[in-house]
Amino acid sequence: MAKLQLPDALLIDKYIAGDENSLALLINRHQSKIYGYIYSKVLDRDVTEDIFQETFYKVIYTLKQKKYYNEEGKFLSWVLRIASNLIIDKFRNDKKMPLNRDTEDLSVFSKITDNTHNIENTLIKNQVNIDLKAIIEKLPHDQKEVIMMRYFLEMSFKEIADLTGVSVNTTLGRMRYAMTNLRKVIEKNKIYLPT
Template sequence: MMFQNKNDQELVELYIAGKEAALSELIRRHKTKIYTSIYMLVKDEFLAEDIFQDTFIKVINTLKSGRYNEEGKFLPWVLRIAHNLVIDFFRKEKRTPVITNGDGFDIFDVLGFYDESIEDKIVREQTHKDLKALIQLLPSEQKEVLIMRHYGEMSFKEIADVTNVSINTALGRMRYALNNLRKMLQTKELSLRLT
């Protein structure tokens, strides 16, 4: 049976009715977005894979127990589960997400900088390092929205659903995050000029 032409809700219903392949199609369809949103928060491939698997174990258990009632909102619901598992992990570890320039995917690496001199490259890399350090200084709600929006490429609607707030709150947190980054950058430039 072909599932590609079915919407998420139809696939959920087919899976609940016993068609295991419907879940495979849902995972195939949304894997990248779900995994990326987890990875951008934990910054560790293996941990992201573990949380991704835990997310789908929870999804399967909820679907099989008949407790799923997010009609038409499968992806935001799964992202919310993943997000909560990430928060649980950090609570257990007593630490906050860190944006590092490790071996993993880094949005700054794919922005495309061409024909730049060595000096430009050094300045750019230092700027990205500074920006990532400044992002870590943001309050956790602002940092979370910024990471999901720019690194996870999630819409504000998806962010609102995942973080369990209104779209206006998500937009507000993003606005505050950008304003705070701007102020921190200005303060940093000012202190560099004074030294």
């Protein structure tokens, strides 16, 4: 008789209740998909190992704190979102030289830069960044991914296309749709971006 496989949500509940083995079952169940996803983005085994371990550190911490996990959501999707954020952080931290691009597509982002160093401008800039990232999070995944890689990781469209496995034209199309959607949300909600 085949062994019944417990659903992810039940294993999470058991882990939160103190059953450490439940997390091991979850990790074993999804390990290859998560590891493969990370590797497909970073293409480096050592970096993949580091991000994989940090992903599950965050998973454990979050579940132990009983915050941010929605039981109605899918465990694998949630973990992949954590891994994706860590990958973006890794690329962002590895960039040494900031690139300045002044194009029409950059207009939303160029408005949030301010070289004046006073506390009011710093607070405004931080709030605008938070608001902008919240708006970006609501974009479809493919549009959000290209925005994050292009503006926060300062990757070229060719690099983004290679990393995501699509053509440069598809990447450019995703960027165009993302910028159009961002502008609509900003105009609709009358969000003020300081110049």
